[in-house]
Amino acid sequence: MAQEPNASASITSADVARLAGVSRATVSFVLNNTQAHRVSDTTRDRVLAAAQQLGYVPHAAARSLRAGRSNLVLIPASVSVVGGLVSSWLDDLHSELERHGYIAVLHAGRYSDAAAGARAWAELRPAAVLALDGDRLTAGAVDVLRRAGVPALLAFASQPVAGVHTFAFDHARIGEVAAKHLVMRGRERIGVVLPGERGLDVFAQPRLAGAQRVASQSTATVTAVPMNYTRESAAELAERWPSLGLDAVFAYNDEYATLLMHAFQDRGIAVPEEVAVVGADDLVPSALQRPPLTTVRLELPSPAQVADTIDALLKGTDVPEVPPTDAVLVARQSS
Incomplete structure (x- = not known):
């Protein structure tokens, strides 16, 4: 009978092979889910049981050297992830990537420029890099990642x-859809919330620009109103709202909109009679607010579509066609 190794020793694939009664190559095929080598279900179960019993964890760096690349999909998190929609989407993406045998890694960091960030990402030698804020990618950053041998950039x-x-x-x-709705509802002095959280300006500024573009084609005006995602900041904005002379607000997303709408109500500012409020993301709680929150629903590519695209790029197979993200207004009583 195969003997278990000393508990104080570092567990290796050789230990798993001895306990399971198979070769180290078979252990590698099973734990790396190698499709090119057929392993019976009985043998696979025995290897997995041995690895679990021993608490064996494969060495990612060594596996990367053998395979020529890692199984990491790096998602730069240089922006603040404020939003239930993004968090939920990323959670589902993790699961979909695992289905293909990849591990999603969020990489936080503050860098002076995109190329500096790319150099930090490249150090991990990921199989793929997925940038959520792709408008920040520069030719220099792309060149750094390509020279580092990152196979797939998305x-x-x-x-x-x-x-x-x-x-x-x-x-x-998104800003265009929100502003167009407010203008059509007769609102002429529209505030657009600019979040103070780190990195969100890459998303907020285009939304502001979209609202300004709509306003420029009408008699409406657009005013940027800074706000942090805190009760204190929302209360401060609500307190000075009457002095701003605004009759509507596109509040970046549903979280900011809900926070601000409650602050308005605490100050006795009626929604929508005195100020119409629009959010974005169409989160479940939005329809449960009092009044229910008007929002812009984002029809994003599904996590499964994105994971399938990453897998196809890495395997060199046909890349699935993914429709662009669309923005659709969901009109409710807050506007």
Whole structure:
């Protein structure tokens, strides 16, 4: 009978092989889910049981050297992830990537320029990089990643990025949809919330520009109103709202809109009679607010579509066609 190794020793694939009664190559095939080598279900179960019993964890760096690349999909998190929609979408993407045998890694960091960030990402030698704020990618950053041998580069961006598989996502369209609705409802002095949280300006500024574009084609005006995602900041904005002379607000997303709408109500500012409020993302709680929150629903590519695209790019197979993100107004009583 195979003997278990000393508990104080570092567990290796050789230990798993001895306990399971198989070769190290078979352990590698099973734990790396190698499709080119057939392993019986009985043997696979025995290897997995041995690995679990021993608490064996494969060495990612060694596996990367053997395979020529890692199984990491790096998602730069240089922006503040404020929003239930993004958080939920990323959680589902993790699961979809795992289905293909990849591990999603959020990489936080503050860098002076895109190329500096790219150098930090490249150090991990990921299989793919997926940039949520692709409009920030520069030719220099793409060159750094390509020279480092990163096989697949993907981004959500308003315009195609050279050398990068781009998912079309124009944040200006969100601002346009929100402002058009408010103008059609007779609102002429529209505030647009600019979040104070780090990195969100890359999304907020295009939304502001989209609202300004709509206003320029009418008699309406647009005013940028800074606000942090805190009760204190929302209360401060609500307190000075009467002095701003605004009769509507596009509040960046549903979280900011809900926070601000409650602050308005605490100050006795009636929604929508005195100020119409519009959010974005169409989160479940939005319809439960009092009054229910008007919002802009984002029809994003599904996490499964994005994961399938990453897998196809890495395997060199046909890349699925993914429709661009659309923005659709969901009108409710807050506006």
